[in-house]
Amino acid sequence: MTPSLPHPPLQPTVPTVPSAQLAPPAATPLARLPLQIGTTATWSAARAAVALFPGLAFLGGAVYCVINAVQKDVPPIAAVMLTAMVALPGVMLTVYAVTHLIAAVKTRASDLLLYPDGILVDGGYLHGHRIGWRELQPPFAQIEDTSARRLTLWRIFLFFVTLLLTKGRRIYSPVEPVRIWRLHVWQAGQKRLVAETERPIERDSMAAAAASMQAVVQGQRYVEQAPVIAQQILVCHACGGPAVPDDAPAVTCAYCRTAIPMPPQLRQQAAGVKAMAQSRETTAKMIAKLRDQPRATRSNGWLLVFTLLMFAAWPVGWGIIAYRVLGDGFQLLDALFLALPLAAVLGGFFLARGRLADRGALQMLTLGFGALAPRRDGEPSRCRRCQGPLPHAGTGGVAPCAYCGAENIIGLDLRPGLDPARTDQHTFDAALKTRAKEKLLWAVLTGVAVIALLGWAAGTAFYIVGQDDDAPAKPAKVVPTPPVAPAPRAPAAPPATPAPRSPAKPPAHR
Numbered sequence: 001m002t003p004s005l006p007h008p009p010l011q012p013t014v015p016t017v018p019s020a021q022l023a024p025p026a027a028t029p030l031a032r033l034p035l036q037i038g039t040t041a042t043w044s045a046a047r048a049a050v051a052l053f054p055g056l057a058f059l060g061g062a063v064y065c066v067i068n069a070v071q072k073d074v075p076p077i078a079a080v081m082l083t084a085m086v087a088l089p090g091v092m093l094t095v096y097a098v099t100h101l102i103a104a105v106k107t108r109a110s111d112l113l114l115y116p117d118g119i120l121v122d123g124g125y126l127h128g129h130r131i132g133w134r135e136l137q138p139p140f141a142q143i144e145d146t147s148a149r150r151l152t153l154w155r156i157f158l159f160f161v162t163l164l165l166t167k168g169r170r171i172y173s174p175v176e177p178v179r180i181w182r183l184h185v186w187q188a189g190q191k192r193l194v195a196e197t198e199r200p201i202e203r204d205s206m207a208a209a210a211a212s213m214q215a216v217v218q219g220q221r222y223v224e225q226a227p228v229i230a231q232q233i234l235v236c237h238a239c240g241g242p243a244v245p246d247d248a249p250a251v252t253c254a255y256c257r258t259a260i261p262m263p264p265q266l267r268q269q270a271a272g273v274k275a276m277a278q279s280r281e282t283t284a285k286m287i288a289k290l291r292d293q294p295r296a297t298r299s300n301g302w303l304l305v306f307t308l309l310m311f312a313a314w315p316v317g318w319g320i321i322a323y324r325v326l327g328d329g330f331q332l333l334d335a336l337f338l339a340l341p342l343a344a345v346l347g348g349f350f351l352a353r354g355r356l357a358d359r360g361a362l363q364m365l366t367l368g369f370g371a372l373a374p375r376r377d378g379e380p381s382r383c384r385r386c387q388g389p390l391p392h393a394g395t396g397g398v399a400p401c402a403y404c405g406a407e408n409i410i411g412l413d414l415r416p417g418l419d420p421a422r423t424d425q426h427t428f429d430a431a432l433k434t435r436a437k438e439k440l441l442w443a444v445l446t447g448v449a450v451i452a453l454l455g456w457a458a459g460t461a462f463y464i465v466g467q468d469d470d471a472p473a474k475p476a477k478v479v480p481t482p483p484v485a486p487a488p489r490a491p492a493a494p495p496a497t498p499a500p501r502s503p504a505k506p507p508a509h510r
């Protein structure tokens with residue numbers, strides 16, 4: 001990749017700061033936009049984990065019905081009806097699970113990195129894919145707002161309830177339209193799908209990514225609209241350049257070095273903003289931490305771990321039950337324990353979702369607080385609210401506006417448009433509060449999840465210990481994570497004996 005191609009409209013849209021800081025190496029992206037936060041993928045993984053094993057169990061039940069019918073000479077019509085009633089939910093749940101598993105892989109977290117010479121997708125199913133700016137053709141990048149008909153759990157349930165209650169007279173369809181958004185780019189005459197989502201928060205990211213790409217390709221980086229908050233901007237009387245206020249009798253013009261006298265009121269304002277900025281060092285640190293957070297691939301790693309936990313809970317849990325049922329027959333309590341892996345799925349989902357709070361916050365900061373690009377190269381970046389020139393803070397730095405007091409992040413956003421999200425909020429406080437709230441919510445739910453997992457482990461241990469007193473050994477461990485030690489209760493049992501490997505299959509119906 002050679003970043004030094006002379007191509008006027010595609011020059012780095014880096015906010016202008018002293019020229020020594022310009023010309024970023026190809027390794028430094030101009031901007032990083034979270035394309036997919038990972039919420040769609042997490043939901044899909046959990047849905048697949050809920051439905052797959054119950055679906056397979058129904059299918060196993062259908063096979064059992066066929067075998068039973070053949071062996072016991074059941075009348076053909078009754079046998080077919082029964083098999084169909086058991087097989088149908090099995091097929092639906094399995095299809096539902098597989099569809100969502102594929103969707104989870106497709107919609108996993110991804111970032112879009114914008115470089116001087118093109119874009120790079122990090123994470124997601126286009127991971128590592130690079131497209132040069134010159135390869136993009138009109139309309140460059142667009143969001144498609146469409147809907148697709150998909151199986152939903154609620155609809156599958158409704159389908160069966162209506163099928164059974166109305167005896168087939170008024171059946172609800174198990175599929176329903178789901179609204180989805182897709183981000184496409186036009187590369188070398190081809191329309192390429194970059195990302196797909198069904199969650200509005202990810203749609204917003206994708207729309208921002210499309211707007212940024214269009215802006216960079218077309219060289220429109222300067223906002224033409226009038227500022228949302230009108231402010232009297234102080235300009236240099238010699239060259240007309242905008243002045244960045246400071247707590248001093250005069251400031252030097254950045255372009256012609258003329259001294260610009262500060263009106264007392266503006267000077268006071270600048271002093272106030274300066275003092276406020278100093279008192280907000282913790283905020284700035286928090287912003288820096290969010291900005292420099294690990295990339296999307298890390299989130300995907302965590303999602304994979306928790307997805308494996310959600311899926312592994314079924315064969316492990318059911319294997320133990322199957323082992324017991326084979327020992328002394330099916331009892332009513334066994335049916336109850338069949339549902340216990342659901343607790344593990346819930347736990348895995350909460351843990352995975354909790355890891356996404358910082359990605360959501362980064363998206364909020366990028367879309368809500370990015371400073372506007374300078375009007376001309378060499379000028380300072382401008383405030384997203386009043387378009388006043390901002391003090392120098394470096395790419396990714398926090399710059400408070402001396403005119404209106406709004407906080408800006410330099411160079412995160414390359415869009416030349418003023419959407420409401422960008423001009424709404426004065427300070428980061430609301431965004432950081434949302435993040436803190438979300439973190440708290442998922443921390444509480446994670447706590448619930450851990451309790452659910454412990455409950456699952458303890459329930460399974462109790463189930464083994466309570467009903468299987470004459471078993472030679474008991475499993476010492478029932479869940480892969482977290483470290484749980486189900487206390488060996490039975491006095492005579494040798495504690496260190498390894499657990500018998502249970503078959504990793506749905507329960508045997510015998």
Ligand SMILES: [Zn+2]
Pocket residue numbers: 236237238239240241253254255256257258
């Ligand atoms: Zn000047």
Ligand SMILES: [Zn+2]
Pocket residue numbers: 383384385386387388401402403404405406
């Ligand atoms: Zn401002």
